[in-house]
Every structure is written in structure tokens, then in C-alpha cells.
Amino acid sequence: MRWKISGISSIQVGGKCIPLSTLWLKDRWGRRRRFRVSTFAGFDEKKHRSVPSWSQLARDEKGRIGALIVGAHHSGWLRIGSSKKIVPYLFVSLDALPKKVRRKLLIPIEYELIEEEDTIVAREKNPSPFYIASKNSKLFHEPGCWQAKRIKDEYKVIFKTRKEALEAGYTPHRVCGG
């Protein structure tokens, strides 16, 4: 996967934006709790908005992978739970995300999970982009796709770019986007 500058210094982003409406964060007593996260259009807005926020895979300057949470469509602010405080963005560890969102976000990379100071982050195993296909099918996948992981080594075909895969007659897998 290619990482690109996020607009926030020292954080790069990649992959698709996945809507997100809850996060597991520590409350002020240090207990992990589920909080609602929503887009908040401006300081003067009185009513609570139900528009979920967006999450995207993010990597900090130390190579740790978590998620960057921003307002929907990259505009607006974030409101966490019923707190009065609103923030422009959040960089969270992977265990703050609901499992379904985490799984979707991690599809484009091959990763290993690491526990750091009781939070879970990921590290990329193979930083250069590549795609996986099988000799027995006409689909190609992102390296973290569960279908790609089921392809046995002897049937694996690796492409460095999407273009190469398309030119070889393969079609992107609908679920991971290939």
C-alpha cells in the first residue's frame, strides 16, 4: 500500500475511509469504555449530530500503525461521547476500534500486531505494495484479504502493481478491492 501525507504532521494515511461511530477509549478513571464518535460541524452547533466519523489506516513517524479518526468527508470536528470537548482529529491504537472496522481497515497491508503499553498497534511486514492472486482463479487481492491468506504458496502469483495484475487478465476481488 502507498502511504500519503495526511495533513497532520508526522502521520501518514492509507487505504479506504471506513465510517466509524464508536470507539473503545479509557475514561478518566482509566477504565475502557465505549464512546460514541460523531462529526460535529462547528462550535456554535447546539444539536448533537448523528453523522459518524471517518477512520483510515494511519502510520506515525515510528512506523506504528493505528487509525486516524476525522470528521465525515474530512470536514468538521469530532465529538467523543457526550463530552463538551470537540477535537479536530484523533490518532488511536487498533484496540480502540470496533473489530469489524479494524478488519476492514487492515485489508490493504500485511501486518503483525504488537502490544505496546497495553494498547495494540500494527507494524507492516512488507512495506512495498503488492497484490496476490491464485493460479486457480481470475481474482487478485490486497495482501491482508482473508481470501488471499487462504491461497497456498504453490498456487500464489504475486504482482507488484495493480496494472500488472490487470494486464495479466486478473480482476480485482470485490470485497478487498484488489
Ligand SMILES: [Zn+2]
Ligand atoms: Zn480479496
